Amino acid sequence: MSVAVMLFTSDLRLHDQPALRAAVRGADAVVPLFVLDPGIRRAGFDAPNRRAFLADCLASLDAGLHERGGRLVVRIGGVVEQVCRVVVESGARSVHIAAGFSAYAVRREERLREALTALRCVLHVHDGVSTALPPGQVAPADRDHFAVFATYFTSWQAAGLRETVAAPDSVPVPELAGHPLPKRTAVTGVSPGLAKGGEREGRRRLSAWLADGSAGIGAYEERPKDLAGDASSRLSPHLHFGTLSATELVHRARREGGPAADAFVRQLAWRDFHHQVLAARPDAAHADYRARGDHWRGDEKEIDAWKGGRTGCPIVDAAMRHLLYEGWMPGRGRLLAASYLTKTLYVDWRIGARHFLDLLVDGDIADNQLNWQWVAGTGTDTRPNRVLDPLAQAKRIDPHGDYVRRWVPELAHLAAPAIHQPWKLDGLDRARLDYPDPLVDQAEGRARFERARGLG
Incomplete structure (x- = not known):
């Protein structure tokens, strides 16, 4: 045999x-x-x-x-x-x-x-x-990988994907000793709202999300940045553990998702893009992909405040508390939290990436590290010095303050726009809040970053 x-x-x-x-x-x-x-x-x-x-x-x-x-x-x-x-x-x-x-x-x-x-x-x-398109299947003529997503995506779309394969009808297994399966209940330090894992759960979630035209994939393109509405697929943990196939996701999204599928497929291509970068440059997991001569700050109190969702910037604190509770947060929340740490506090992206890896259930080296580098301006972003203004972003992605109310209950009684800038309340109202003052003035933080990069 x-x-x-x-x-x-x-x-x-x-x-x-x-x-x-x-x-x-x-x-x-x-x-x-x-x-x-x-x-x-x-x-x-x-x-x-x-x-x-x-x-x-x-x-x-x-x-x-x-x-x-x-x-x-x-x-x-x-x-x-x-x-x-x-x-x-x-x-x-x-x-x-x-x-x-x-x-x-x-x-x-x-x-x-x-x-x-x-x-x-x-x-x-x-x-x-593990990916929809294997790293190296498409590459520019003069180097081993694409460093700009737009050009990679053009080649990615033109390459075409393999067809999916069915699950086997039977898997005969010889007699062999093994250890008992690990149990979720035996793990300590788990986020209280951590989602359930496994292929069955992943396939159930995928089918439900594809079928939901109002809050699932049908809303993905219309409200991709609405944090409170949360049109996220929440499939990233299943992609990380491979309980769902990225190839099957592309095929099913295009077949069942309608016009909104394009935006979702583009995100899957971003995942492949990061994997092909890491495959070519494994050191990008811990070293700057493009060094900017940064001399990062290391204020431990500020770093701890960021980790605990006590920065005094409500939209950032909401995202960080969301992460603590679920071991997950929406992509736009990740970008804002990362931009605040690296561009406002001017803290090394590796510190933030490590904290995310300590908590994220979908903590993937390629996606996590290279997204952090993109935000920090040391990665593949063609505009390395861009800064995401938290207040401007909050007005756009949480216009009524619902996301902040959900995760920062100290501010739940405030209406927009005050909920996004509670430091502007008068003295009496301010004293009633169990909420910290901002770690740094946003304009001051931006100016500090620009001076460090030699821009001002």
Whole structure:
């Protein structure tokens, strides 16, 4: 009996899973394997919110495999060591894995290939599993990646995507020992409003969002920046863990989403864009993509106030408290919070990116780090010195103050526009608020940033 190993990483699904499909077709039995690597926790990437969501994802994957006559085998330890043990125990002659593009994923593939070669086992690496378009599939003639999204998007659209593949009807699994599935309830420090994870939940959420013409994808283009209305798909955690396929999302959005689908597909292309940048420049996860000679400030009190949603800037504080409660926040909230930290307080983007990774359930290295760099002006933004004015943005994306009222209850009794600038209230009303004064005057912060960049 021929045996293959399917090593799941950030592709925890059965639908549109080319790596699993190849494993099932190429062997009589398959070992669906997931390795809980303690090294991830030691490196600081195993945040509680993602650990809890992961437990949901693994439970859902195991349930789906049981329906097909199989089960998920869980091992604990170093990935290479555990894969090799499973290969020896099962007699497998091939291992299938989705391509990864971070420095960690590249090293893992190199070490796996070397170790499996010694065991006379073939490693099959599958592109197009974690992204809609694999990094490197399109590239400019004179360099290895696109540095401007607009030109990348033109090539991305012209390239075309692969067709989706069906989930396997059956997954026969040989007898093999494994550890119990991790449980969400065993994880401490989880955000109270953290969403449920898993492929079943992801597919349910996707179908409901695509079918909702008033508050789902139908409203995506009309109110993409309405924080209180929240037309977000909230599918980013499922993309991060691979419980949903980015390729399937593009196809279904175009087929079922109507005119609003274009705006959503563009966001999926942005995700692919960041992955192709990181694949070409792995150091962009921690180093400036384009250095600006910054000498960042490091006021710990200001940084702590930003993290806790106590900056005195209501729209920024609302976004940061939203993050603390759900382990997620809308994209426009992320941009505002990041701009305030890097352009108003002039704090190193790496500090903000690390805090986001500590909390975001969709904390993806490519998207998180490169979006932070875009906002900080050290990344791919063609206008690196742009500053998002919080008050102007608040009037545009939270005109009635509903988002601020939801997340900053100290201000819930105020009407717009006072809710966005409570520091302008008279002395008596001001004294009644349990809300801090602004850390810095917005104009002063902007002037400080421009001086630091040599603009003023």
